[in-house]
Amino acid sequence: MSELKVYNSLTREKEVFTPITPGHVGLYVCGPTVSGESHLGHARPYVTFDIVFRWLMHLGYKVRYVRNITDAGHFEEEGRAAEDKISKKAVLEKLEPMELVQKYTNLYHWGMKQLNNLDPSIEPTATGHIIEQIGMIEKIIADGYAYVVNGSVYFDVEKYNKDYSKKGEPYGILSGRVLDDMIATTRELDNQEEKRNTNDFALWKNAPPEHIMRWHSPWGEGFPGWHIECSAMSTKYLGGQFDIHGGGMDLLFPHHECEIAQSNVCNGHIPARYWIHNNMITINGRKMGKSYNNVITLTQLFSGDNPVLQQAYHPMVIRFFILQTHYRSTLDFSNEALQASEKGLKRLWEAYDNLKKLSPSGGNAATNGEIDERCIKLLGEMDDFMNDDFSTAKVLANMFELVPVINGLKDKHIAADAISASTIQLLQEKMKLYIEDILGLNVQVGSDNNKLDGLIHVLINMRKDARAKKDYATSDRIRNELLTLGIQLKDEKDGNMSYTMN
């Protein structure tokens, strides 16, 4: 089997993946800020890195997957006016930030479950690691790369850039930005007067009186800066240098750049060796994001309750939609595209169902060597595609090429012994492995559907009887009325009937 290659944003090249500690992988992914509901755009990185997680485990690595919850520090952005109003109320009437955080954390977890993402190994919160963050800031100050002003602490980007450029690690190494150019072109921003230079960023912010979330620190009451939590938590759980750091492309600058600077000062390393970034989901060619007012939340997506949605979409359709493209390409949302995914997934899933029912009736030798070899080739390539920077789109393409073979065997268009028993078995094992374990596609029919299944079979038998008597009025009525309920009967070649449900 080929070796795993990943595209490293740091070098802008596809590189062979070699873990620092043989057999183990440390994976850190930037998680959500839980001050609002997760939307379709958030689904992308978590599905993307769920695939990375699953594939690394499949390759036999013991993976520690750390994905944080940002539940501190960012709340001043969430509508300051509303916050001021709330602070005048009694304690129980007030918006308690932790209540908000809890609500959206729960909703986020629900969404991840719907999308069938595996739980990370550790899901640390920013509020739970204030001490570690303060510790890191103290170290940065002690080393001379940060300064205190009015109870806030800022990172000295220019000094860092000057010193670390000598090591070949200038500020901007990840995003390709050149500090001198940036100084010339930086926009005017608020609250910049405390900084020595506009590119400096906050490690700790002094909390104004109305700010609800606040902690004691050596510099007074305040809250951590926007980037330090990831450095603190990745260091704590994965070490000063770990294997993979992931997140959305929009985090590349400044978030990951700042993380590199902080961690480099504290730990003497660029924190991760491989940086993996997923691209955005767009809608009408624009990134889906709060500031564009074009978000579709996950609850809306699954319920259809949003004006731009023509219908509800099953979470697995969303997952399939995401997997049909490479993670580094933009993915454009449209009802048409999602409906195409819905149909495609249904087709794949039905073939997979058919495959599970096939018994390897052929002999050891295939009577149609051409098809037999083609199956083996298509299945074998899937491993190479995954190893080639997680090309799920190609894996799915191969699966779809196998669909006509599977359906052909089932409908007897292809002779049962056309492919060998061992190839059938391989097909069954590998499709299960890929569909369920690696791509994580799982269309739950539900275990409590036995009664419904029995009921439908009563109707199927009635229809069979009617057809035997050539009472087509009755047989059509059963079929048509079930269809209006979303249950579609299909007459099979051998006189049996099957059904699918929407």
Place this chain on the structure above:
RNA sequence: GGUUCCGUGGCCGAGUGGCUAGGCAGAGGUCUGCAAAACCUUUUACAGCAGUUCGAAUCUGCUCGGAACCUCCA
């Protein structure tokens, strides 16, 4: 303005020099009491211009168009 990237057939999307993914939609056919599904066949491509090459969607340059980041953001 700077940094990074993209422009593929009706739609979505793979694809880094020759072997022209895949899905959805469209067309024709097989099967069926009729359907549906399935199966078979099939049409429409590589933004434009110039260059490198025996040969380019794929490399280079220019033009046009679009996006992300530079500010919270997956």
